[in-house]
Amino acid sequence: MPDALMLPGLFGLCYFAFAALALSVERHWRDLVDPRRGPPRRTVFRLRLAALLCLAAALSVAVRHDGTGFGLLLWALALSAGALAVAATVTWRTRSARG
Amino acid sequence: MTAKTRKLISPALRAAMLWPHTWAGVTLGGLLMLIFFMGSLAVFASEIDRWMMPATRVGAVETGPASLDHAVLPAVEKLAAGRTVRDWYVQLPDERRPVMALQLRTETGNAGGMATSDGQLLPPVGTLGGTYFFYPLHYSLHLRAGFIGYWIVCFASVAMLAGLISGVIIHARIFKDFFTFRSWGQFRRSLLDLHNLTGVLVLPFHLMITITGIVIVLPIVLPAGVQALYGGDVRRFYDDALGNYSRPRSGIAAPLAPLDPMVAEARRLWGGGEPAVVFVYNAGDAASVVRINRALRDRISLDVQPVFFDGVTGQVLKYQRPGPVVATHRVLSGLHFAAFDHWPLRWLYLLFGLSGCMLIGTGMLYWMEKRRVAHGVKPGVGWRSVAAIACGSTSGLLIATLAMMAANRLLPAGIPSRELVEVGLFFLIWIGSAVHAAVRTRTDPPWSEQCTAVALLAAACVALNWITTGEHPIRAVASADWAVLGVDVVLALTAVAAWRVSRRLAQRPDPELSTLAKVTDHA
Numbered sequence: 001m002p003d004a005l006m007l008p009g010l011f012g013l014c015y016f017a018f019a020a021l022a023l024s025v026e027r028h029w030r031d032l033v034d035p036r037r038g039p040p041r042r043t044v045f046r047l048r049l050a051a052l053l054c055l056a057a058a059l060s061v062a063v064r065h066d067g068t069g070f071g072l073l074l075w076a077l078a079l080s081a082g083a084l085a086v087a088a089t090v091t092w093r094t095r096s097a098r099g
Numbered sequence: 100m101t102a103k104t105r106k107l108i109s110p111a112l113r114a115a116m117l118w119p120h121t122w123a124g125v126t127l128g129g130l131l132m133l134i135f136f137m138g139s140l141a142v143f144a145s146e147i148d149r150w151m152m153p154a155t156r157v158g159a160v161e162t163g164p165a166s167l168d169h170a171v172l173p174a175v176e177k178l179a180a181g182r183t184v185r186d187w188y189v190q191l192p193d194e195r196r197p198v199m200a201l202q203l204r205t206e207t208g209n210a211g212g213m214a215t216s217d218g219q220l221l222p223p224v225g226t227l228g229g230t231y232f233f234y235p236l237h238y239s240l241h242l243r244a245g246f247i248g249y250w251i252v253c254f255a256s257v258a259m260l261a262g263l264i265s266g267v268i269i270h271a272r273i274f275k276d277f278f279t280f281r282s283w284g285q286f287r288r289s290l291l292d293l294h295n296l297t298g299v300l301v302l303p304f305h306l307m308i309t310i311t312g313i314v315i316v317l318p319i320v321l322p323a324g325v326q327a328l329y330g331g332d333v334r335r336f337y338d339d340a341l342g343n344y345s346r347p348r349s350g351i352a353a354p355l356a357p358l359d360p361m362v363a364e365a366r367r368l369w370g371g372g373e374p375a376v377v378f379v380y381n382a383g384d385a386a387s388v389v390r391i392n393r394a395l396r397d398r399i400s401l402d403v404q405p406v407f408f409d410g411v412t413g414q415v416l417k418y419q420r421p422g423p424v425v426a427t428h429r430v431l432s433g434l435h436f437a438a439f440d441h442w443p444l445r446w447l448y449l450l451f452g453l454s455g456c457m458l459i460g461t462g463m464l465y466w467m468e469k470r471r472v473a474h475g476v477k478p479g480v481g482w483r484s485v486a487a488i489a490c491g492s493t494s495g496l497l498i499a500t501l502a503m504m505a506a507n508r509l510l511p512a513g514i515p516s517r518e519l520v521e522v523g524l525f526f527l528i529w530i531g532s533a534v535h536a537a538v539r540t541r542t543d544p545p546w547s548e549q550c551t552a553v554a555l556l557a558a559a560c561v562a563l564n565w566i567t568t569g570e571h572p573i574r575a576v577a578s579a580d581w582a583v584l585g586v587d588v589v590l591a592l593t594a595v596a597a598w599r600v601s602r603r604l605a606q607r608p609d610p611e612l613s614t615l616a617k618v619t620d621h622a
């Protein structure tokens with residue numbers, strides 16, 4: 001993977017992983033997707049599987065690019081960054097959906 | 100949450116965890132805010148140094164000086180100015196500090212200075228800057244006598260650790276609220292959301308940074324082992340543990356062997372890598388010792404792999420690799436120090452360090468808002484003290500820091516003890532803003548006034564840097580001076596954010612008791 005794509009790739013994967021996890025939470029699903037009912041079980045399973053795959057891919061990107069030590073550290077911190085970004089997005093979307 | 104975990108964390112346990120969490124936060128919140136904020140600044144201490152020491156903005160250097168003997172030794176002699184030098188060391192230039200930093204201990208006192216990589220001495224910088232003021236404030240509070248500052252900081256860190264863990268236990272719906280920040284509705288609920296969000300999502304970093312911070316000073320705060328095995332002689336302990344070497348002066352004069360072959364030998368022993376610091380102990384003595392540390396830029400571990408040479412013969416005296424426990428300690432310390440060259444990680448450390456400030460700040464604010472219910476709109480002395488501490492340690496600390504940076508650009512170069520004047524101003528203005536917060540706290544601390552001050556000071560810093568050094572953003576981009584540009588950009592962002600916050604706070608209506616009476620849904 002080219003150098004320039006490493007960071008966007010890493011943070012993007014972490015972001016998508018947590019976005020999928022956020023949608024599997026009933027409150028956010030109701031706020032953002034369907035206010036009448038929570039996420040179906042199969043969708044929850046698929047979202048979690050997608051999140052897991054994204055996190056694994058992010059780890060592999062980080063470790064491949066930066067080596068084991070720096071890669072693990074970068075991945076662990078990128079997780080928090082991705083989760084914070086998702087929380088900000090959820091707040092922003094929910095707030096605008098509420099008018 | 101499954102039935103099993105519900106049983107594990109009973110309401111009784113939760114209640115038992117709540118009071119130490121609250122007390123630790125309310126009593127030590129201000130101190131922890133200082134530690135976290137100064138730690139966040141310390142991540143970019145070198146860049147702040149470049150901003151505060153314009154004479155050292157000499158453009159990037161690719162490699163260190165070609166010859167230590169030709170570049171460093173004349174500079175040391177010039178700095179000594181005829182006095183007999185006992186020990187000295189030089190920090191060689193690197194990507195983040197394009198100049199050499201020299202420190203000498205002479206028979207009549209200490210001397211220090213900066214020099215370009217070819218050995219030209221620069222005029223005195225007249226400031227402690229980020230490396231010698233903000234950074235030591237983070238770990239020692241500048242209370243070095245008897246390691247008191249280290250003890251206080253370590254105590255606060257242990258309280259922080261307890262706060263983090265008890266916070267996770269208290270948090271009733273950790274997974275349901277994982278991404279939840281309700282910025283609308285009740286103010287108290289928004290505060291608690293923000294507190295939980297930063298506490299949970301950045302928990303790995305906060306745990307890591309707090310634990311490693313404690314681990315670094317373990318030999319100081321848990322001295323029993325050193326006491327029992329070395330009779331309390333920390334120096335001998337470090338000689339053994341870190342592979343250091345020391346010997347007393349012999350009193351017989353002898354010249355120093357050339358340094359360059361020693362550097363070459365150190366490079367060979369390391370198997371590559373760059374020298375970062377060269378120490379000469381007992382200079383000019385037959386028992387002189389030269390120590391060469393390896394640069395840390397390519398590794399997490401803080402293992403500097405010191406190589407010790409006989410200063411007269413140039414032979415290797417000691418090169419000892421650390422044992423497993425010390426190596427682990429070095430890696431944990433390295434995780435905390437972030438001495439490596441890794442810009443994404445450096446920015447993440449800054450961001451999450453500041454998120455620690457947010458965690459502590461929202462915790463104190465939440466306590467204040469919750470207490471209002473009990474106190475009503477006319478709060479008592481206890482509430483007002485916490486409010487004043489909260490204000491003085493957040494916006495007040497920002498004001499003091501920015502005022503010091505502004506003073507750094509305003510004070511003339513020639514005044515005596517310029518660096519101490521800056522430090523004095525920092526503490527005076529900090530005390531002043533805390534007093535202002537205490538005096539002006541009625542129903543609320545003077546957030547809006549202090550945020551206005553932060554905005555004006557941050558904008559003034561950018562303007563003053565431009566006026567006094569002629570370095571405006573466009574020139575910084577043109578000359579690729581990213582350190583100064585970065586500091587300027589962060590200052591400008593601070594100014595804009597603080598200004599918007601102060602305007603918004605000024606328009607906020609006073610809290611009414613009727614809305615206060617509604618108790619939040621906290622466990």
